[in-house]
Amino acid sequence: MKNLKKLALGFVMALGLVAGVHAAGGGIAWDKAPNKTNDLAALQNGAKIFANYCLNCHSAAFMRYNRLKDIGLTDQQIKDNLMFSTDRVGDTMKVNMDPVQAKEWFGKNPPDLTLMARSRSGPNGSGADYLYTYLRTYHRDETKPTGWNNLAYPNVGMPNPLWELQGEREPLFEEIQERGKTVQVFKGWNVVKPGTMTPLEYDQTIGDLVAYMQWMAEPGQNDRVKIGVWVLIFLTFFTFIAWRLNAAYWKDIK
Template sequence: MKKSISGWLAVLGLALGLTFSAAASAESEGIAWDKAPNKTTDLASLQNGAKLFVNYCLNCHSAAFMRYNRLQDIGITEQQIKDNLLFTTDKVGETMKANIDARQAKEWFGTTPPDLTLVARSRAGHGGTGADYLYTYLRTYYRDGTKATGWNNLVFPSVAMPNPLWELQGERRPVYAKVEQHGHEAEVFTGKWEQVTPGTLTPVQYDAAVGDLVGYLQWMAEPAQNTRIRIGVWVLLFLAMSVVFVWRLNASYWKDVK
């Protein structure tokens, strides 16, 4: 019996060691993700994020599980949707589908652009939430003449997609420092950037815009999340009060029982 327990403990210890080793290895291969601001309750931010999504993302990426008229939940009227967010041939009750041809996109980029409806949930990992990943990813593009698109990304090296927001951000170059690692000299990202050409937004404004876009992607992945959280808080309060009543009822029921 003792040998069996010892064997299981050894297997468990090996599994945990491999898990932590893999996580540490994955962490060392990429940069740390920045914490995304939580803007899922800010209607003005969500509305701006929806506008950015339609103008800069929907050209290539669909959101096939989201309908345009659902944007009324974040305070955009049906008329505003028709006037500002719909393409000419789209209707307000239709889903958000990209106009790009999937086969042409694969030829141009080497892969079919993925659907973004659930991307804020599917991209979660050891580095943080899906929102953290997207927030860091959209802020770490840089020019790279060795790539077919002319762009690269620190979070997603050799990414097939060029920077969709480059007009807003401008062109930047990451700053590296040479350090000694395992007896060899290596270049490590310092967390700083050199602005090559300015964009239409300042760096602070750009970070805020990306926060709005990521907040919208979070909301789109689960439009009912804020309602779920709000109802959940009331349910927990109700259960807490119920425990008190049940406890007193139990005490009253058993007080005469010896």
């Protein structure tokens, strides 16, 4: 009986956990992020955007500045464009924000972003798809403490760090009947205040930033794919050789 009670309790807790995860997911369907992890110009631009807009609050504590040489940057370019004067090229990408103050301002400490592009994968797509959608669906919401909300992450605690580039927008919804209930469906955006970039330029910039975050999460991923292709070619060639050797070995044996 005790075992049955424990099993029932575990089942209930599992259901609660699944429900919590489902509720936390929320938001709209994710857009497909462009694949730019082999585009050095895009990765370099993404690194610049990341250093100027993300490293103010978020760390990338598992990435060193000198690893950026893998995307075509020199030590001098890294020092001049991507680092604070107190940092060294061999340092990791950390911020000096006080955790206590961060919790007061945002409700919790901003997470480390090194592996964010890998950790946010879900049923709607990859972590890159999530980030690409998330960074393009901020909108003004005066009911929130920060004045901002997000369609991909409803009730987000972080304000829009790129609002000057994107501008200010408000979402447009349409009410439809679904299974006897009235639901709101997202239909588009109404521009309240234009940003310094056009919508196309902003989407391209976010694509570069997400590509950099993908690369940062696994800098060796492109090399791994190349090695995998060569391994498959070798195995195919070796299989053919083994097949012909086998035929030659057994041809005189009846």
